[in-house]
Amino acid sequence: MTGTAKVEIAGKAAVVEQEGKSVRVLLHEGETLYAARDILKACGTKYPEKWCAREFRDQTRVRMLKLLYPARGKTGGMNRRTYEMYFTDEAGGLTILEMIGCDNGVRDWLKTEVFPYKLSRPGTQRAEKIHEPPICPPASDGMKDRLEYVNNQIDAMLFALLELKKYIAQPNA
Numbered sequence: 776m777t778g779t780a781k782v783e784i785a786g787k788a789a790v791v792e793q794e795g796k797s798v799r800v801l802l803h804e805g806e807t808l809y810a811a812r813d814i815l816k817a818c819g820t821k822y823p824e825k826w827c828a829r830e831f832r833d834q835t836r837v838r839m840l841k842l843l844y845p846a847r848g849k850t851g852g853m854n855r856r857t858y859e860m861y862f863t864d865e866a867g868g869l870t871i872l873e874m875i876g877c878d879n880g881v882r883d884w885l886k887t888e889v890f891p892y893k894l895s896r897p898g899t900q901r902a903e904k905i906h907e908p909p910i911c912p913p914a915s916d917g918m919k920d921r922l923e924y925v926n927n928q929i930d931a932m933l934f935a936l937l938e939l940k941k942y943i944a945q946p947n948a
Contacts, residue, residue: 788845791889796881801844801862802894808862811839811871814885818877827861837867837874865890 787802796817799810811830815823831839843857863871868890872882 787894789892789894791892793884793888796884798885798889799844799860800889800892800894801842803840803842803862806864807893808840808842808864809868809889810844811837811861811863811867814863814868814871814889815875817881817885818872818875819881820875831861837863837870839863839867 789800791798791800798813798817801808801810811827812823815826820826827839830837831841839861840863841859842862844860844862845857868885872885877885
């Protein structure tokens with residue numbers, strides 16, 4: 776698996792993403808915690824929320840905390856809303872990997888890219904530079920022709936919708 780991106784949402788929250796898999800990260804009392812649900816989902820576990828609730832309720836080997844996490848806004852920034860999620864530390868994440876079956880590629884990604892990723896308190900120096908993934912790759916000549924075609928089609932549809940709106944707005948229609 777290649778192309779891991781670490782995107783900061785707020786001063787104490789981030790998301791580590793790669794190829795359709797993501798793990799939310801939260802800084803809580805100076806400790807970096809990882810969303811247990813996201814670890815389970817990346818490993819392909821069905822109903823990760825139920826698994827987390829059961830482990831949290833039964834107080835098993837996995838140390839989990841139920842904390843509030845900021846929702847991502849439409850522009851990718853922090854939203855005012857928060858929601859409760861189960862979080863675990865690196866040791867708990869490794870215990871989860873021991874307890875469930877997980878693909879070796881995903882397991883390696885979690886161990887080498889996600890768990891080593893640490894958040895620091897706002898205002899302190901980061902150990903690792905956070906970078907945003909590129910919005911889109913540079914277009915080749917063939918791709919430019921396809922993009923122009925798609926843009927023309929979108930323009931035509933928008934003009935058709937505008938005409939439809941004008942027709943509907945007429946009092947005699």
